Amino acid sequence: MFDSLSVKLDRAIKTLKGQGKISEINVASTIKEIRRALVEADVNYKVAKEVTDGIKEKALGRDVLIAVSPGQLLTKIVHEELTSLMGGSQADINITGDPAVILISGLQGSGKTTFTGKLANRLKKQGRQVLLVACDIYRPAAIDQLKVLGEQVGVEVYAEPENKNALQIAQNGIAQAKKTGKKIVIVDTAGRLAVDDQMMAEIEGLKKSLKPTETLFVVDSMTGQDAVNTAKTFNERLNFDGVVLTKLDGDTRGGAALSIRAVVDKPIKFISTGEKMDAIDLFHPDRMAQRILGMGDVVSLVEKAQEAFDQQEADRINKKIRKNQFGFDDFLSQIDQIKKMGNIKDLMGMIPGMGKALKDVDVDDDSFKPIEAIIKSMTPKERENPDLINGSRRQRIAKGSGTSVQEVNNLMKQFEQMRKMMKTMNKMGGAKAALGNMMRR
Template identity: 80%
Template structure:
């Protein structure tokens, strides 16, 4: 996400490296590179021009402090402008009413149904009783997909398979929720391959029927400027309350995230990555600006970890690390928790300095599989006492896990290296080294691949 934009902005800032002062000439050259980087990232040209004009104006009005280089000052100015461009501050969704109704809109393939499941999981963690409503009466298996997701996150689904009227279904669902003590209703509506009058009229009728406290527009970030244009069309008809950007873990150039807020003047409220139900984040403009500029996002990383890791389990693991007793049972448990945190490359990108250093490194989530296979081929005694794994035992592990002896040896070496790193870590204060080591084990090109 934003890799190309980050690289090009970094190149733009290098224009000022070694410069003793900010001048109109070197600022103009830097701003030109920044504008080119934004446009290449699929940011709306008008938006890119407005932002870079503000950056230039701000830069020319600043005196460079002795302790701050021109490059550092420009980075701070760009950070401030990107943050404002994306909304300035986090905007929460409005969950009001009895029940509160959240209406989802967007084109087919934008990820509405998957987001509905993720949002249900997010609200359930807050202690709310959630009901998902299947109002996509056109797409084959749409109701079944919603039911599968609902089962994964442990919430109920309201559907009327024989009814093809989404207005009636949504109205009946709200009444059902009211009678069954469901506090939040999330309505998954139908999408189309393109905006059409029937679609827009239908979702307008649904909105009038249920009077939602929040209407969200779900958009595939990989569609670039089309995402912005579609958002504008939907907003003109629905006057939605916020935007959800999906598929930000893909190869998108990221321009939609930077443009959409400025064009429709509605906040981005969530960003979604991957298919896992836990892979949903509130949108923080300042944190996203940090990530775009290669500063990492430790706060979001810690928050994801806190959501997945049990405090008592963390204390137990910490004690074992201090006593050098961390074993493969503990490691397998930690792998399961980390997998729930989301896309691995996305997580690594949140670590300051590490994301930029690893931007060209392939990190594959499937790299967990050979590691898990090797560990699960161990006996309970071997997992508890890794030092027992001599040559003959390792050969048996390779055969039992479908890997080879080189992969088993690589895992053993990296496991020992990680234990050394863990002994020197002071919990999260030194997590950078630990996470980098974990990243190597999870998918960097190397012996386990």
């Protein structure tokens, strides 16, 4: 996510020299490099100039504390300006009304229908009753796609495959929602080109008649400056409430997406980072700025962990650790918990400093497959008691999993190290608890 921009900004900030004070002389080339990095990442030139002028104005003459380098101070200022560029604070969607109606708009191929399914999944997990309405009457198999997504996430889809009147379908869908007690209706519309006046008139009519509580514009982050121009055109016709950035996991410069907020003055509300139905996040400008600057995003990482967290499973694992009975079945369970949290590379990028380290490294969910294959090639007794696994058993496991004995040995070694670390942490916890009890007496 914004890998190229992150590397270039890091390189630019490292050029800042001098001590004590940031001056016109020592900051000039750095500001120029930051502006170049933003423009090369597809940030609109006017926006890039405004951002760097703001950075320069804030930086000039700022005293540098003894414990802070000029580069660290400039990083803080760049973080503030990027956060401001992207909206300053997180913006919620409006889901008031009975039912609340969310109208989804966007270009063809922007990931609009997939996002519709993801949003339904997110709202359902919050305990809300959702109905999806299929109003893409032009794209072949669009209705089928929405039905498949609805089935995946357990949300009902209202569709009229033979009807070619999108407004009528939407109105009937809302009536169905009222009848069945659904509190939120998400209307998936056809992807359209901004230059197609007839199609734009259709979605304008949908908005005027349905009076949605929220209109979202979905845009593919990989489409460069076209994304900004399209957002501007759609906003002039629709006056949408917020932007959704999709495909942020792609190999993209992505800077154009950062310009949208400044150009249309509408908040980015969601980001989408993959095909999985849970690959959707609220957009936090300050956290995104941190990630772009390689500072990680620990808050989002913790939130994702909490969403995937199973308290009963955690209690069960803790008991096994205390009794030194943690086995490979438990290890598999932990891998499943991690995979529920989302894209592995994206998660690791939330750890401060890891984003740069992983820039050219291919890390995905398939990274776990060799480990899972090795564990699943063990017998139930071996998984329960790893100490049974001797040399001949390791050869059998390697053969059964399609891996090498060396890979099996590496996993066994890492697993043993992990068990020792867990045991140590558990003892430390026990010692702290005992100390706390003594102090309370």
